[in-house]
Amino acid sequence: MTRRAWVRLDNASNIFLAARSDADPKVFRISAELRHDVDPGLLQQALDTTYERYPLYHAVLRSGVFWHYLQDSDLRPLVSAEDQHTCAPLYQAGRRNLLFRVLHHRRRIVLEIFHALSDGTGALWFLTDLVTAYLRLRDPGQPSPAGSIEAATTPRHAGGRTETGGRAGHDAAETTHELTTDSFAHYFRRRRRRHRVDPPLVPELGSPTLPGGSSGQGGSGRQGGAGGPGRSSGTSGPTETAETAAGSGPGSADKSGTAPPTRPTARTPGRPSRPPRKRVHRVRGTRTPDSRTRVVELTMPAPAVLALARAEGASLTVYLTALFFESLRASSGGLGRARTVAASIPVNLRQFFPSTSARNFFATARVEHTYGEGPDDLGSVCRDLEGQFRPQATPESLERKLRRFIRFERSPLLRVVPRILKDAILRLINWGNNRGLTVAVSNLGRVVLPGAAEASVGRMLFHVSAVRPQFCAMSHAGLLTISFTSPFVETGHVREFARMLTAHGVEVTVAAARVTEEEIAEGER
Amino acid sequence: MRRCTGCAVDVEGDWARCPLCGEPLGGEAVRSPLPAVPLRFSRRRVLRALFLTSLAAILASFLAQLLFSRFSDLGALRSVWLGVVTLWLVVLMAVRKRRNVAKGTVYLVILVGLICTYWDYLTGWHEWSLTYAVPIVCGSSIIALMITVRLMSIEVGEHVVYSGLTAILGLAPILFLVLGWVQHPLPSAICGALGVVALVLLQLTWGAETRHELAKRLHL
Numbered sequence: 227m228t229r230r231a232w233v234r235l236d237n238a239s240n241i242f243l244a245a246r247s248d249a250d251p252k253v254f255r256i257s258a259e260l261r262h263d264v265d266p267g268l269l270q271q272a273l274d275t276t277y278e279r280y281p282l283y284h285a286v287l288r289s290g291v292f293w294h295y296l297q298d299s300d301l302r303p304l305v306s307a308e309d310q311h312t313c314a315p316l317y318q319a320g321r322r323n324l325l326f327r328v329l330h331h332r333r334r335i336v337l338e339i340f341h342a343l344s345d346g347t348g349a350l351w352f353l354t355d356l357v358t359a360y361l362r363l364r365d366p367g368q369p370s371p372a373g374s375i376e377a378a379t380t381p382r383h384a385g386g387r388t389e390t391g392g393r394a395g396h397d398a399a400e401t402t403h404e405l406t407t408d409s410f411a412h413y414f415r416r417r418r419r420r421h422r423v424d425p426p427l428v429p430e431l432g433s434p435t436l437p438g439g440s441s442g443q444g445g446s447g448r449q450g451g452a453g454g455p456g457r458s459s460g461t462s463g464p465t466e467t468a469e470t471a472a473g474s475g476p477g478s479a480d481k482s483g484t485a486p487p488t489r490p491t492a493r494t495p496g497r498p499s500r501p502p503r504k505r506v507h508r509v510r511g512t513r514t515p516d517s518r519t520r521v522v523e524l525t526m527p528a529p530a531v532l533a534l535a536r537a538e539g540a541s542l543t544v545y546l547t548a549l550f551f552e553s554l555r556a557s558s559g560g561l562g563r564a565r566t567v568a569a570s571i572p573v574n575l576r577q578f579f580p581s582t583s584a585r586n587f588f589a590t591a592r593v594e595h596t597y598g599e600g601p602d603d604l605g606s607v608c609r610d611l612e613g614q615f616r617p618q619a620t621p622e623s624l625e626r627k628l629r630r631f632i633r634f635e636r637s638p639l640l641r642v643v644p645r646i647l648k649d650a651i652l653r654l655i656n657w658g659n660n661r662g663l664t665v666a667v668s669n670l671g672r673v674v675l676p677g678a679a680e681a682s683v684g685r686m687l688f689h690v691s692a693v694r695p696q697f698c699a700m701s702h703a704g705l706l707t708i709s710f711t712s713p714f715v716e717t718g719h720v721r722e723f724a725r726m727l728t729a730h731g732v733e734v735t736v737a738a739a740r741v742t743e744e745e746i747a748e749g750e751r
Numbered sequence: 752m753r754r755c756t757g758c759a760v761d762v763e764g765d766w767a768r769c770p771l772c773g774e775p776l777g778g779e780a781v782r783s784p785l786p787a788v789p790l791r792f793s794r795r796r797v798l799r800a801l802f803l804t805s806l807a808a809i810l811a812s813f814l815a816q817l818l819f820s821r822f823s824d825l826g827a828l829r830s831v832w833l834g835v836v837t838l839w840l841v842v843l844m845a846v847r848k849r850r851n852v853a854k855g856t857v858y859l860v861i862l863v864g865l866i867c868t869y870w871d872y873l874t875g876w877h878e879w880s881l882t883y884a885v886p887i888v889c890g891s892s893i894i895a896l897m898i899t900v901r902l903m904s905i906e907v908g909e910h911v912v913y914s915g916l917t918a919i920l921g922l923a924p925i926l927f928l929v930l931g932w933v934q935h936p937l938p939s940a941i942c943g944a945l946g947v948v949a950l951v952l953l954q955l956t957w958g959a960e961t962r963h964e965l966a967k968r969l970h971l
Contacts, residue, residue, distance in 0.1 A: 229960070292970060312785070332782060334784055516791055518788075523785075641971045717770060725758050728759035733761075735752070735760065735761040735763060736758075736770060737785055739785040750787055
């Protein structure tokens, strides 16, 4: 009699279940655009081989009396043509189905994942392996991307947990992404002494566990060789654009998951304490007819935008966030009475706390800017946001925050609360969090694919179902894609955003999914 | 590619107007990277609304019965009313729990047991519920579940907790017997015996699995 592997849902993932709604089923999508139309048969073969190496992705979600848990299954995934709207619901209580789907449409290979299963980085690993396997099948003459250099440094597996310096030593054939690894518990529960060393953290985390430490910030990706030859995921910060440490959870704020107990702002020591919360602007609009996510993709040359960000002295993520704020102000006609705009930005924890687990492992930072209380030009907003974001994205402040969340989650009183009540509490907390946020922003950074795949894949895109306007960015092959999602039909903020970029001489290409009845009727003609 | 002069952007796909500003576009259309998906309305919301209104109507009916028993005698009408409402509730729960037969059975045993007792109370407490209805429902559910899990080859982990629960529910009539709440001891005795046998069988065949499942589901 076989007993299925199971694991309690981790800290960050619980909130995704509680915060699901018709408009926002907490599903996100990463796609890769090839140079040719996708062959479904080969894609299925590639999926079969990739699926074997990701036991995590075999999991179905079930609920116990006190917690949700992931349980191994015998299900097999099937690729299908894209015939549903983007980010269609994946998890429905009581149904035992896989928590991801692989789709294809013309030249795109699309991976959609329920956010409780994995985060942006984890999903990117899977998609990278899938695309690589597909291209190898399509063009068998090409050399295997898993080079010998990679094989030289294999991850160390210790007691079921994988301890490795990010995926610097990732060997495509060897690393499996287990179901049972919970990086939150691994780093932030109990083992205080391991981290509590004087002088604190940084050196400790920096040196032994992060072999690719410096390359973690895009170094290896850039050289395409140093740390993890060409593995996009080769480094712990999945090849972030060098200047940003931000955003790898596709997450949006309420997903902060990690956010339950406290407001993530203000209390972190080391940050100047803020005056009482101002009235945060919230975007309103017309809901889409069948609650589908409105997605608009902007594609542009990455270097041009990077240069703009540098000119303002900001990281790309912060620059785009400031631009987003500005476009909201322009499209709403001056924000009305609530002039504080706030954004949540997920921070990939793997860049500080190396992990090969594909499960959720991110925290969120919150930044805000109040218009009409000082200089409001783009540069000033950038500096304001940068000043708030930096201190939140250090390993020390992240660890402090995460430990607090986990202590809360593990408190005996809360543990014995039945799951139904827990979900209700989380829903309330999430609702409270949402009230303090205008938008969400997520940047997966610059991706470099292994070996021959790099040249065969064009732009890569990434977006999340959203309860509020949001954008997700990533760049590949010199193309930066910024995908805006929103539960509303209106695209005014995207228009302002695009116009500001084109005014600076950036060439922008727009692709939008049809959402309203008229748009769909036009598309079918 | 089509172009919007107002926004100074190129637009992929066959759009007549700019998806950002709504102005007419110029230039040749290229294929859209995103499909045009027809509107689709999920039945889930309708079903949820139906379920909740049904539940409200059923609860209201049961409460109304309590009032009527004080003020007037409904006679046969009461039984018809209760019968219809009960049937409605049973169907509702069976549909809702259709994905896990074992779980659905436990729900039904509990619901039917409670309703019968309430019904008996409303009609003047002749003890028919505890004497006959509850033991018969509990006993037959044990047998039914044993047969079902075998015929449907339900995975052990999926049903073992619920099989255990039906067996434990089967022990309840022993309590009725001890407390003297029954007029005729036979149904309760048979049901209790069945419950004991089922529990022993369960322990012998799937004891380890049961403990594993319980540890998983009750994990703190």
